[in-house]
Amino acid sequence: MSAVIEIEGLRKTFHTLRHGRRVAVDGFDLLVEAGQIHGFLGPNGSGKTTTLRALLGLVRADDGRMTVLGERSPDHLPRVAGRVGAIVESPQFFGNFTAHRTLRLLARAGGVPTTRVDAVLEQVGLRDRGRERVKGYSLGMKQRLAVASALLKDPELLILDEPANGLDPGGIREMRDLMRSLAAAGVTVLVSSHILAEIQLICDHVTIISRGRRVAAGRVDEVLAGFDRHEFLVRVGDPARAAQLLGEAGLTVTGHDDHLVVSDVDDPTRISRTLGEQGLWVGELSPLRPDLESVFLELTGTSTHPTLPRQVDDSVLPDRGPRTAMIDLDAEGVDA
Numbered sequence: 001m002s003a004v005i006e007i008e009g010l011r012k013t014f015h016t017l018r019h020g021r022r023v024a025v026d027g028f029d030l031l032v033e034a035g036q037i038h039g040f041l042g043p044n045g046s047g048k049t050t051t052l053r054a055l056l057g058l059v060r061a062d063d064g065r066m067t068v069l070g071e072r073s074p075d076h077l078p079r080v081a082g083r084v085g086a087i088v089e090s091p092q093f094f095g096n097f098t099a100h101r102t103l104r105l106l107a108r109a110g111g112v113p114t115t116r117v118d119a120v121l122e123q124v125g126l127r128d129r130g131r132e133r134v135k136g137y138s139l140g141m142k143q144r145l146a147v148a149s150a151l152l153k154d155p156e157l158l159i160l161d162e163p164a165n166g167l168d169p170g171g172i173r174e175m176r177d178l179m180r181s182l183a184a185a186g187v188t189v190l191v192s193s194h195i196l197a198e199i200q201l202i203c204d205h206v207t208i209i210s211r212g213r214r215v216a217a218g219r220v221d222e223v224l225a226g227f228d229r230h231e232f233l234v235r236v237g238d239p240a241r242a243a244q245l246l247g248e249a250g251l252t253v254t255g256h257d258d259h260l261v262v263s264d265v266d267d268p269t270r271i272s273r274t275l276g277e278q279g280l281w282v283g284e285l286s287p288l289r290p291d292l293e294s295v296f297l298e299l300t301g302t303s304t305h306p307t308l309p310r311q312v313d314d315s316v317l318p319d320r321g322p323r324t325a326m327i328d329l330d331a332e333g334v335d336a
């Protein structure tokens, strides 16, 4: 597998009058290989957008080494810009234009044949609605149009920042199907999100960022396996007595309202045998597999207490202006 994106030791600190110095990215590493649908996952404020903006030359990094399709970024990014499609934050479109007209204009501006327009509208599932004005589009349709604009140049690499932001479950499913079809067509996709279920469903690989640092990376199933504590849920008539017996047998037991969780279990028959020998019959014995949500919360520490709302991955969010940008990497360098 060849590296499509490599980031090593990326650092970026913002200085604001109101909040002083804020380290947004703190020695972050990322490796995306050809053919992956790679999830870039992190809580709000953890540094995802800053990383993508630095990678695309939209913000100057303080330190670090970055390559895109083998070229150093941002200095040599123009050499591969024609092979990269990127959307960072939701692009704005003229509401009075149709999708078709919008894409034709973007194609001309990017030196792409306008014959691509029908192809990308078909690809994102907007073929039959492409002649309607964008102001009548749903959020999901606008997101599709954004992806269509990034696909105009038939990129090998597609970078999407929070593509499912604001979409309902149906829209998220459609976005997922779209990304899968792109991956099947050979496009490498890097998709950032703070929506865990989306990443788990869409992506085969994941990199998790917290407070500007990489806290986990790898195949989704491998990352999850690393957090498998071999736990089992046990339902039994007398949980208090069962917990005592299992504890005496050397097992680690946590009591819950109507069940027990037994950890570090190599052989689950030990549980049923220990209880059965004392006349306690097990009603349910099922393995508890970690999901990305529990791994994410554990790694990013954004849920400090179960009764408190989850916090952003920083102490305070500074006042920021709109960060909306549609990126045409073919245009004069790269610009927001």
Ligand SMILES: Nc1ncnc2c1ncn2[C@@H]1O[C@H](COP(=O)(O)OP(=O)(O)OP(=O)(O)O)[C@@H](O)[C@H]1O
Pocket (backbone or CB within 6 Å): 014, 015, 016, 022, 023, 024, 042, 043, 044, 045, 046, 047, 048, 049, 050, 051, 194, 314, 316, 317, 318, 320
């Ligand atoms: N232009 C800026 N000026 C000052 N601080 C900034 C700027 N851009 C980002 N930050 C800060 O850097 C940190 C990382 O922000 P970033 O937008 O990269 O996070 P994110 O992971 O993309 O979050 P979200 O999921 O909410 O979009 C945050 O604390 C943010 O407030």
